[in-house]
Amino acid sequence: MLRVAFFLFTFSFFCKFNVISGDCLTDKDCVFHDWMSWQDCSGQCGNQMQIRQREFCCPEHVQNKNRVNCLGACSIALSESSKFDESRPCRVCDEGHLVAASNTCVCNHGYRGPCCGDVVRCSDNPCKHGTCKDTTSSFVCTCDPGYEGVDCDTRKACSGGISCQHGGSCRDTGSPGFQCHCTRKYNGEFCENALTCHDAPCLNGGICTDVGSSFQCKCPYTHTGDVCEAALSCSDTPCQNLGTCSGPLGNFRCNCPPTYKGDICDTVITCASQPCQHGTCTDSPTGFKCACESSYTGVQCDTDIDQANELLLPEWFPYLEYTLLSMVSLVGVMAMGCFFLKCCQAFGVIGKKDDDDEDHENQYEDYKRYKRDSIVPLDHRKPPSFKIHTGLEF
Structure with a gap:
């Protein structure tokens, strides 16, 4: 030097x-x-x-x-x-350390500026999630719930005293820390905010109505839950009053009995809708009842008895029809056979007696001689013509 x-x-x-x-x-x-x-x-x-x-x-x-x-x-x-x-x-960092590669300063807590020579004050908004108060040397932060650190920039874990409100559950997500999973009717960092219809909470076409500080969803018949989040199926037996269910999950249909109506058969049909077409109506807890005129029948008196009888056929009618058709077919075949037989005889194709016919005639002659003789010799056997075939034997 x-x-x-x-x-x-x-x-x-x-x-x-x-x-x-x-x-x-x-x-x-x-x-x-x-x-x-x-x-x-x-x-x-x-x-x-x-x-x-x-x-x-x-x-x-x-x-x-x-x-x-x-x-x-x-x-x-x-x-x-x-x-x-x-x-x-070059750079001299008054309250911090130098990063040589970039020639920049990393300041100590409470200091800022390119050379870390300036004291941080609340006017610099240093508290990320909290309130700030100036001190003689710098500042101090009071952190919001769920945060910690000098600048309130670190999110706590569930084990850090986190409490999720209104039935919510706390789960650690690593970074950025805890997260509250709220029930269907609340939201917010700690599930502290009650939802209203203004937040459009109802799903799948549900209709929302404000109820006090909360809300209520009127779900379509195919869904259920606080916000209509769950789809129904036929296995949930949604159809009432003996209605039958068909269709896929979330899109089923109910087939109602005559005295009920509605998407799930939950509405009783009364006489006010005039269900009895040809009769008088009486209301009951299970729906209307019709007293039909003499010529009508049915739940709604909509069936004409006379017309129904005209069209009504006995159960055995199909068998009769089959039998008649079979007989007609057989008669036709026989008639055709006779026709061809006559034709064959007319043209001489059939006309001579065959051997079977001659044997039959001989047997018959023997039978007649036997009947003429009153005394039959003891050593004489009955002629074979005793066995005379009738026309029904084949």
Whole structure:
């Protein structure tokens, strides 16, 4: 340091330019020597610089020793003067530490600014999730529920005393911390807010009605739940009063008995709707009852008895029809056979007696002779013609 101070005071009067060492030997004249260490960072924040220099021996005979004269005496171009010294930007972090790669400061808590020289105040809004109060040295934060840390920037875990309201459950989600899973009628960070119809909570076409500080959903017949979130199916037996159910999940249909109506057969049909077409109506707890006129019948007296009887056929009618058709077919076949037989006889195809006919006639003659004889010899056997075939035997 003494040598540097000595140079700053006398560099215009001695034989060395940028004098660093004591003596400048002749054989070292006009030579650029090694760089010195960087000097301390100085200057205003944002414009701070560091400088370093190198030794150069100017010839002794040069009278006014400056860069121009020394370089000229050494036959060195003036553009080489940059080799005497160089500078670089730097930064001093007053209350923090330097990140050399980016030449930026990371400030300690309670400080800010490019060089961490400014004290943080509540006017800088330092508390992320809380309220701020200035102190003599800096500030202090009072964190909102669910947050912690100097700046209230850390979300708590469920184990940190988190309580979800109105039946909500707390679950840790890692980052950013806890999360309350609310019931269908509340929302908010801690399930503290009651939903209203303004929030359109009813799903699947449900109709919302405000009830006090809450709401109520009137669901379509295919869904149920606080906000109509659950789809019904036939396995839930939604059809009332003996109605029959069919169709897929969330889109079923009810087939109602005659005295009920509605999507789920929940409405009794009364005499006000005039259901009895040909009769008088009487209301009952299970629906209307019709007293029909003498010529009508049915739940709604809509069936004409005379017309129904005309069209009503006995159960055995199909069998009779089949039998008649079979007989007609058989008669037709027989008639056709006879027709062809007559034709064959007419043309002489059939006309001669065959052997079977002659045997039959012989047997018959034997039978007649047997009947004529009153006494039958003991050793005489009955002729075989005793067995006379009738026309029904085949």
